[in-house]
Amino acid sequence: MTIDSNPLSDLISAGMPDGVIRVETHPRTANTxxxxxxxRSVYPHQQIYGEFCPVQGYVDAPPDELYEWLADSRxxxxxTYSTRGLVATEEPGLWVGYDRLNTxxxxxxRTVANPAAMTVDYHCAWDQGRHLWMIYLMRVVDAQLVLNKPGSVVLWNNCRHPFYDENPYPEAAPPERAEWVGDLWDMFWAGHQIELENLTAIAEHRHGHGLPLTPEWMRA
Known part of the structure; x- marks a missing residue:
């Protein structure tokens, strides 16, 4: 079957900048x-995790309950591996605790959550709460939609903000601390994978034992 040229498609193609690859400009053999x-069989770490750090996984627990648990900063x-001691500050919705990776x-x-989309974004920063530039982007997806089975899929990504390369607020840092959070960027994927496995183990344990995913102390 021959498909005639589509005038609208021709018009769209004519307005495309150089370098845009579409079926109209590159037949399948060329695109393949x-x-x-x-x-590649092997990818350099920097190529995969240089600007973004994605982790994702399946969780055998209901998506609505998983979202409600994650949407609470506590x-x-x-x-997480090292976030501890969170207490509410005088500013509504802002919490402060300790990252025990360092003394x-x-x-x-500050957690920004959207129940309709089941997105949970943790806006964070070391040392100060005026500018929360470390953004942990998470989304809970109903696994029935994407994997055709009950449960949840968790998508988690981080973007390499320029401040990871240099502390923008050195005056707020403890004087004895030599390490900056950006020094750990190359280990973010491995560290976040461990934390996602923590999240999965806790949620699946509670769901498997008929317990609410959000513990009582958080619901009180």
Whole structure:
């Protein structure tokens, strides 16, 4: 079957800048060659995790309950490796605790959640709470929609903000601390993978034992 040229498609193609690859400009054979050229058996760490740090996984627990648990900032004390001691500040919605990766390092957290989209974004920063530039972007997806089985899919991404390369607020840092959070960027994926496995283990344990995902002390 021959498909006649579509005038609208021709018009769209005519307005495209150089370098845009569409079926109108690159037949499948040409595009396949480009795709194969991009596939590697081994990828440099910097190429994969240089600007963004994605982790994702399946959780055998209901998505609505998982979202409600994660949407509470205090859940970070349960599933993260080192965020502890969160207490509410005088500013509504802003919490402060300690990142125990380092001695005396305060971490500030504000959780921005959207129940309709089940997105949970943790806006964080070391040392000060005026500018929460470390953004942990999370989304809970109903696994029935994407994997055709009950449960949840968690998508988590971080963007490499320029402040990871240099502390913008050195005056707020504890004087004895030599390490900056950006020094750890190359280990973010591995560290976040461990934390996602923590999240999964806790949620699946509670769901498997008929317990609410959000513990009583957080619901009180």
């Amino acid at each position: 060659a480009l795709v194969v050229d991009k596939v 859940s970070l004390e349960e599933w 005396d390092t305060e971490i500030y957290v």
